[in-house]
Amino acid sequence: MNGDLFKNLDWDDFRLVKAIADARGLPRAALQLGVNHSTVFRRLGQIEEALGTVLFERHRTGYAPTPAGEEMVALAERLSEDITTFTRKLAGREVTPAGELRVTTNDSLLxxxxxxxxxxxxxxxPDVRLDIVLSNEALNLSKRDADVAIRATDAPPDNLVGRRAARIAWALYGRTADFPDPDEIDQAALFDRPWVSLGDNLTGLQAVKFVRDHVPPEKIAYKVSSVLGVAEAVEAGLGIGHLPCFIGDTRPGLTRLAPPQAAYAADLWLLTHPDLRHAARVRLFLDFLSAEIGKERHRLEGTLQSHLAPMQANSPA
Incomplete structure (x- = not known):
């Protein structure tokens, strides 16, 4: 497509065409752009008229870009990346700690x-405003979906920089009412009890793998895709289950059934994009959190005294 055809278009036109291509239709594109359906329809017609070419083929299954449309979408993506890179680099040069800081983490850590x-x-x-995004998924810091990510992981993304703030320990917990005397816990008998497990979306966690490999399927009474959901379920008596010690140890209705297992632990990382690590608000935030989390290390690492016998990983399935 001749570049001269683009001279009468502005950035909003490119955004609209890209939104239609991503959504494969007008209603979802309108929702994404925050306008009504008729506005998208009218603007698309004006853009196609200005270019003298059709940008989308209309099918029953949705809108499919023509070769000209694909070229315009590709250009829109390059423009978006260039704008994001420019704003990210400007943010990385700020001198004073002020402005909005977008932070992503999960609900249990929050x-x-x-x-x-x-x-x-x-x-x-007080001049830094915090915008917290709760998600168990890795947001794209390169596109500034977030400025800082606080994640429990042993494999932080290679394109991010940061620091390991602590090690999060996990242990097996049961309802206190069901285990009034921790000295009398029969580790082998625990496999005959109902179990609570995190859902299949978190099978990368070692504690989830343990349950999958060593607990009979018929004994897994309850699955939930949230750590807080596991804590609630165990405390409600649905079964026994693994939890981070900083959650399980603070709930009076829960009792440790075995000491923390080193194999289940995960690092707690404070991460940002390389272009933002020298931004005043990001640098100050990371330094502050690192120091404050360090004060909580004993709680995160589950270093409370325990006389419980360790649970055997080779217990019968």
């Missing part, structure tokens, strides 16, 4: 660890 730390940070840096 509720049981981070919210009080965020409150302390805000008291220290």
């Amino acid at each position: 509720i049981y660890l981070l919210t009080p730390l965020f409150a302390r940070f805000r008291r220290q840096c």
Whole structure:
């Protein structure tokens, strides 16, 4: 397509065409852009008229870009990447700690660890506004879906930089009412009890693999795709299950049934994009969190005294 044809178009036109291509239709594209369906329809007609070419073929299954449409979508993607790179680099050059900081983490870390730390940070840096995005998925920091990611993982993405703040320990827990005397726990008999497990979406966790490999399927009474959901289920008496110690140890209705297993532990990482690591608000936030999380290390690493016998990984399935 001749570049001269683009001279009467602006960035919003490229965004609209890309949105239609991504959504494969007008209603979802309109929702994505925050306008109504008729506006998208009218603007697409104006753009095609200005270019003198059809950008989409209309099928029953949706809108499919023509070769000209594919070329315009590709250009829109390059423009979007260039704009994102430019704004990210500008953000990385800021001098004073101010502005919005978008942070992604999961609900269990937010509720049981981070919210009080965020409150302390805000008291220290009131000019930095925190926008917290709860997700168990890895957001794209390169596209600035978030500025900082706080994640429990042993394999942080190669394209991010950061620091390991602590090691999160996991242990097996049961309802306190069901185990009134921790000295009398029969480890072998635990496999005859109902179990609670994280869902199949978290099979990368060693604790989930243990349950899958060593607990008979008929004994897995309850699965849930949230760590907090496991804690609630165990405390409600649905079964026994593995939890991070910083969650299980703080709930009076739960009792450790075995000491933390080193193989189940995961590193807690504070991550950002290389272009943002020198930004004042990012650098100050990471330094602050690293120091504050260090004060909570004993809780995260589950280093409470325990006389429980370790659970055998080779217990019969």
